Amino acid sequence: xxxxxxxxxxxxxxxxxxxxxxxxxxxxxxxxxxxxxxxxxxxxxxxxxxxxxxxxxxxxxxxxxxxxxxxxxxxxxxxxxxxxxxxxxxxxxxxxxxxxxxxxxxxxxxxxxxxxxxxxxxxxxxx
Numbered sequence: 001x002x003x004x005x006x007x008x009x010x011x012x013x014x015x016x017x018x019x020x021x022x023x024x025x026x027x028x029x030x031x032x033x034x035x036x037x038x039x040x041x042x043x044x045x046x047x048x049x050x051x052x053x054x055x056x057x058x059x060x061x062x063x064x065x066x067x068x069x070x071x072x073x074x075x076x077x078x079x080x081x082x083x084x085x086x087x088x089x090x091x092x093x094x095x096x097x098x099x100x101x102x103x104x105x106x107x108x109x110x111x112x113x114x115x116x117x118x119x120x121x122x123x124x125x126x127x
Contacts, residue, residue: 037075037080037083037084037087039086039087039090039091041071042071042084042087042088042091043087043091044067045067045068045070045071046064046067046068046071046088046091046095047067048061048063048064048066048067049061049064049067049068049105050095052064052101052105052108053092053095053097053098053101053102053105054095054096054097054098054101055098055101059108060105060108060109064105064109065108065109065110065111068105068106068109068111069109069111071084071088072084072106072111072113073111078126078127081114081115081126081127082123082124082126083123085115085117085121085123085126086123088102088117089117089119089121089123092117092119093119099118099119102117103116103117103118114126114127
């Protein structure tokens with residue numbers, strides 16, 4: 001019974017952290033005026049991936065992969081890829097994602113991506 005209480009408390013704390021992250025990222029502008037990348041949308045799409053990103057499960061769930069595909073599929077210009085990279089970089093740092101999980105998430109979901117997220121990635125170099 002105590003584990004359930006601890007799990008519920010952890011889930012509540014995680015939800016609060018995600019809400020705070022969404023508020024912070026909503027204020028992050030895209031790198032170019034003609035780019036329509038919503039950092040709050042990126043966070044929302046990643047919300048089903050938290051257990052994978054934080055190392056609690058070995059593989060992302062199907063719902064997580066739906067969100068990952070929603071992040072990457074509409075990104076079809078250099079400016080959009082750079083803006084998405086900035087959002088992902090901020091999001092992964094805010095949720096304290098494990099580096100390996102962050103780097104392997106797109107591939108684990110069958111989404112080809114031309115760059116790998118790291119804490120120090122220079123998103124302006126992405127083409």
